[in-house]
Amino acid sequence: MQIKEIIVVEGKDDTAKIKQAVTADTIETNGSAVNQKTIDLIKHAQEKRGVIIFTDPDYPGQRIRHIVSQSVPGCKHAFLTKEEARAKRDKGIGIEHASVDAIRDALGAVYELTEVQPIAITKEDLIALGLVGGPQAKTRREKLSQMLRIGYTNGKQLLNRLHMFQISKDQLAKEMSGIFQEEQNES
Structure with missing residues (x-):
């Protein structure tokens, strides 16, 4: 499975795991202190190929997702559940612990944010x-x-x-x- 967009991940272990599952390029934020240089790189990636934000299902991952999506409009989003991202042997949660199948499923079910329209759900x-x-x-x-x-x-x-x-x-x-x-x- 080849991914056209560039995938934003938290670190090098996430990149390694994603490359086991799919053919894709990544940008690593190197943690939740996303700097302006990284934001500029993600903006450029969004303009050229599009971006998928794929962060861990924990507080730091949500924080990174929020920072990037606020700074770079139009990004797509992929999600793993905590169960899918949990290591079997330890207490770690992250993309690097997910199975190849879970990563493929998450990237196959990408959501694209759009302008919020009034929807019938209340x-x-x-x-x-x-x-x-x-x-x-x-x-x-x-x-x-x-x-x-x-x-x-x-x-x-x-x-x-x-x-x-x-x-x-x-x-x-x-x-x-x-x-x-x-x-x-x-x-």
């Missing part, structure tokens, strides 16, 4: 679906985030991510029906 919809404020809300959000590959979200972030990635009300309903079916089968 906070009331999320409450009605038990994604916010209920006893199973966190578990349901985790399952939904995995299914949609939008990264982990808390209650406040979920609506923004659904809008940001233009998830339709129909797509949300379809994924939630699968979650509800799974819950029924478990009980």
Whole structure:
């Protein structure tokens, strides 16, 4: 699998793992202190070939994703779940610990951010679906985030991510029906 865009990652171990999974070029941020030189390089990459931000599913990774996406509009996003990014032998979480298949799946399900358009999904919809404020809300959000590959979200972030990635009300309903079916089968 060859990736046209340049993939923004956190470090050299991430680059090595991605190159095991796909043919791609990377830019390494070297941690969460993303400097202006790196931002300028990412801007240039975005103009020439496009950029996919692919950071670890932890706080520093989210921080890097936010800094880069705010500084370089139009980037695409790939996500791994914490389970996919967890090492079997130790407590590390990161792209470098993910399987080659998980990396290919994440890069195959890239989201492109667009201008936020008013979408039919509302906070009331999320409450009605038990994604916010209920006893199973966190578990349901985790399952939904995995299914949609939008990264982990808390209650406040979920609506923004659904809008940001233009998830339709129909797509949300379809994924939630699968979650509800799974819950029924478990009980």
